[in-house]
Amino acid sequence: MEILSFVYFGGAILLSALMVVIFKNPLYSAMSLLSMFAHVAGLYVILEAEFLAGVQLLVYAGAILVLYIFVVMLLNVQTQGRVLQKQAPVVFGAAVVAAVEVAFLISRSHFYPELPPVPQPGVPPLGNTEMIGMVLYTKYLFPFEIASLVLLIALVGAIVMAKGKLKFR
Amino acid sequence: MVPLSWYVGLSSALFLVGLVGVLVRRNTLVVLLCIEIMLNAVNVNFVAFSKYQHVIDAQILVFFVITVAAAEVAIGLGIIISLFRLKGSVNIDDFNILKL
């Protein structure tokens, strides 16, 4: 069952990722990406990261991609001329080599077997979301604050740039 | 039980697909989308290892990656809009004004 769902989600992820690259129209690419995000979220569920799966759907699919689609439709660019760069053949060649390398690397690598869950005496096992909450607000509190700052800056930056009053030379 | 190496393989393949997309597409918007693919490839890896090693911290990292991705998209799209205003194009090879 698990293997089956992995094959499904993995295959769908790869396929929609390829579609992103292949589609000429950016709108279609964005839609394929939506599919990929959804399937990645599914994969997270298999991996018992339910909170992340939710975040993936909410943030990526719900926020980021919508933003994309807004922009794509706002700009409404007609794709003219080549879709691919001139260097595409080189890239494909390099990609094949890289794929072989990675495959070789993975086949050569030794992965540790799955560790047995550490029983925690006296403490009731927590759900995924609670655990993330616990760690995020204790151990990673400072990076969390920084992340918020990053978002703030991104917010400000995006506004400043999108306003377009700045004069580029 | 799915072996860990499958996940690694999946994430590598996804990463490569994203990378190829970044390198070959002329449309800046699509390049940005492909960057998201690459980020997701990394995230998949993180989550897989988190499960197999029982380390919750990896998921926190994914959380941060998503945060940064959000920020990046906001800024990136802002830049693209500015560039579009400037050049009337979103083709990446039109943006070579840094070159002498």
Place this chain on the structure above:
Amino acid sequence: MSFYVLIPLLPLIGFLITGIFWPYFKGKGHIVTVPLMIASWVLSLRAFSETMSGPSVHLKLFDWIDSGSFHVAISLMVDHLTAIMLVMVTTVSTLVHIYTVGYMKDDSGYDRFFAYISLFTFSMIMLLMSDNLLELFVFWEAVGFCSYILIVHWYERKPSWVAANKAFIMNRIGDFGFMLGILLVYVVFGTLNYSEIFQKLPAHIHDSINLWSAFNGTTHYSVITVIALLLFVGAVGKSAQLPLHPWLPDAMEGPTPISALIHAATMVTAGIFMIVRLNPIYNASAVAMSVVAWTGALTAVVAATIALTQRDIKKIVAYSTMSQLGYMVMACGIGAYGAGIFHLLTHGFFKALLFLGAGSVIHSMSGEQDIFRMGGLSRAMKITFATMMIGSLALSGIPPFAGFYSKDLILSEAFQSGPTGHIFWMIGVLTAMLTAFYTFRLVFVVFLGKENFSEGEHHHGHEGHAPHESPLVMTFPLIFLSFMALTAGWAGNHYDIVGFLSQSMTVPHPTARPELSEDSLKAISVIVGLVGILLAYFLYAKPSTVPQRMAHQFKRLYSLSLNKWFFDEFYDLVFVKPTIFLSFLLWKEVDKGVIDGIVNGVAEFCQTSAASLRRLQTGQLQNYALVMAIGLFGMVSVFLFIR
């Protein structure tokens, strides 16, 4: 401080006052310098009289250079040699100062001129009073500078500054040798002080030096000979000996008073003074002595032959100066230092006289210098004629004039100085005849015969009347100098000047002279002189075509003499042109071409290679990313497969 300091100091003060405030004098420059000069002259007479009786004076003024073991002080030394030279120098200088008042009247550089002749006199006095080689060298060059700046007095005329440059550079070449001599003296003796050098001389007399050690040569030379010859190079330059003489005749482009003072009586004799001053060194080297003697003899005769055909009144006198300097150098070369100095002194008086007389002629002719455009001047310029006559007789060695005694002494000493001495004697006699001939050629052409100038032709802008006698300020020095030319020789002979001078020489002069040939030798030189005068009379006193015909007959000899043996042309061809050509060639081809070419080439290489590398920088972000990716996977491959 004793009064000796004042002798050089007074002219120096004169120079400083006139030199610094010259714009304010406005043609009154003489009111400061002339009295100071007279005072200096009086003091040098006193110095002379004190030295006659007392010991030589030695005063240290101040330490000049101290560096490591090297110490040089500026000092004053007055011994017999210095004292007697001082008298001559200050006398001539004073007279020239006075003469200048008349001669340079109305000249725009009047005050400047006084400043410089005072500076010259100061330098010359210091040169005479120096007690070490470096001090000598300093003032040696200083008088050279004064000569330069005075030759260039009329700087607007091209010949002036060409001549001045020539004088300075030729002297520099001489000084090059002189300086090397000084350096070698210091290296060998460890001191530059005369008395200390002479003290240490015996210890080093057999030292030898390997001149080519830097080039792995093995030949060794006697150190003393090398020193003597190097120092002599300086004397050759300063005293206008062959082959560094061409500057002296050209120096006549300067005003006549300085020709008389610097280029006849004083500065040019510095070379002879130096040799005499360093006589122990020269005595220690037979090779150097014969080189000196031969140089002098050749100069004497070559200069005399050139003087035969010159037309410029000052050039004739200049070549005669050169010839007489050759005499003195020859005298030094045969060891007759006393005779050389004696001739130097008498020559100083009568040659200054001749120059000032020539100046008086030029002055009255308003600048004309060609003797064949004068003539018959004896009627208008009686004093000048008389004094010039006395000077010429003295130069020709006719008794009882000064030249007779001194020249005769040199000739007899030459005759007695061994087998080569006879050759020198013969050269001397030949020169004496030539001297008498060209001197009286000058006198007869200028003062006798018919007037070869038309009235008013040379008087543009001037008074515009016939040649006139010069004013008293100019004739007074002439008269004074004729008096000296008359008496100096007799007095020198009578009071045994040679014996007097020998007191300041470490090697005593041999006093025992064989009396045998004296009178016949004297007779020969006098007869020879008279022959020369008579020859000149027949050829030039009356209008005659003989000279032209002779010139035609001996065309080559005539042209050799007229063109001064082609020395100038030779130097121009061998040294001047190649140097300039080489400089330009090296500058254009090597300095700009090769050296700078390499520098610019390196820069250009960087630029072109950067320009081609710049194309890698496409400005396409994806190119960069691709290269990064390839690099990354390349590194992975390296990590994987080439471990």
Place this chain on the structure above:
Amino acid sequence: MTFLSIPILTFLIFFPIVGGIFLLPFMKMKNSDTTVKWVAVGITVIEFIASLTLLIGGNPGTFQMQFAEDHLWIPFANIHYTLGIDGISLVLIIMTTLLMPMCIFTSWVGINKRVTEFMIAILVLEGAMIGVFAAMDFILFYVFWEAMLIPMFLIIGVWGGPNRIYATIKFFLYTLAGSLFLLLAIISLYFEGGHTFNIVSLMGQHYSPIFQDFAFVALFLAFAVKVPMFPFHTWLPDAHVEAPTAGSVILASVMLKMGAYGFIRFSLPMFPKASVFFTGFIFALSLIGIIWGAMMALAQEDMKKLIAYSSVSHMGFVTLGIFVFNAQGVEGAILQMINHGVTTGALFLCVGVLYDRTHSRLLSDYGGIAKVMPVFSTMLVIFSLSSLGLPGLNSFVGEFLVLLGAFRANAAVGVIAAIGIILAALYMLYLLSKVVWGKYEPRSWALPDMNRYEWASLLPLLVIVVWLGVQPNALLSMLHVSVTHLLGQVSSASPLASLSGGF
């Protein structure tokens, strides 16, 4: 010793720099040029007076560094702010401070755009130059050494002639390329010499012969460019020709001395064995430089180029004197440095006087100026004569001592060097003949005699030219102890038997 309660050397370095900073507001002001010039004159004159206190407070009887200051500056690499001077640096510092007011006077007419900036550049340059002479920490030295380049780069590049960009970049890159070798040597010395940059303690070390050779060559490249020695000299004529008068003066008088100072301060005492080893090489380059510079000067039509090439010739004497390793040679070389600074500086000032009137430096545009500018002509003649080494004026003593030292070390070297003196007469008299003598032909420009600013810039130099010619001991006496100590450092490390050629 302090000045206004600041340690004197620090004061000397930073007073002009701070002064320059205070001038900054004038940049925006209108009609402030004259004020700025007077302020700059005031600063440099105060600086000069302050530097004279070094003379009063200094002890000529010791070779120890005097007026020493030492503060830790950058702790992790043991870099200190160390200052100190001995007799050699003392005379160079005083020469520098003396020349600066003259540079400002000579710019009075010639510089009329961006006056404030120019004065700031000059003042900052002065501070950096004094810093070079006073620094006793190698890194500090290097900082000043490079800092000096920047204002000079600007002075040539902004206020220079038509080809100024080429000249200034050539100057900058050439010197910088040399300096990088200096940095290399400094860093390697740090590791070889016990992790310190203190110059005095680096001198006390013994280095292996191989290291000495390499470090010497590195230092040589840096200093030879600056001097400049023979094959590295081609930046000099270009820089001089394009630089404004003040720039030429500073370049010739002070900057060229840095190279020679480097040889004396670092190469000799730190690498005595290598110095002896490379003596023949340096002799050869110096002699070629002496003759070469003189011959090049003969071929010039441009007055500034002529004087620039004559500098190459004169500096050949300096390097020659330094490497003969005897008291006369080294003292003569230092004296020659000062003399060259004064004389050549004065000659450049003279050219500047002419250039301000005519805007031409070509010899063929002049002739007979003695007629219209008698006082100036007198000055020019005296400085030219000083340059060609007339005894009684300053240059003679230095050249003579160098020749004496060279002759003692190796007779042939002395002889060849002496030829340079003949050639010096050739090119200086050539200059005089073309400019001062001859018939004056009126041109489109007026040639009034010197104004009071030109008087102010030339008269002090004239006095010094004569004074040093008559009383060189005044300067030499400051050098004796330092030079003796220096020679002791060299000879203690290596016997000089191999050098006494000639006999």
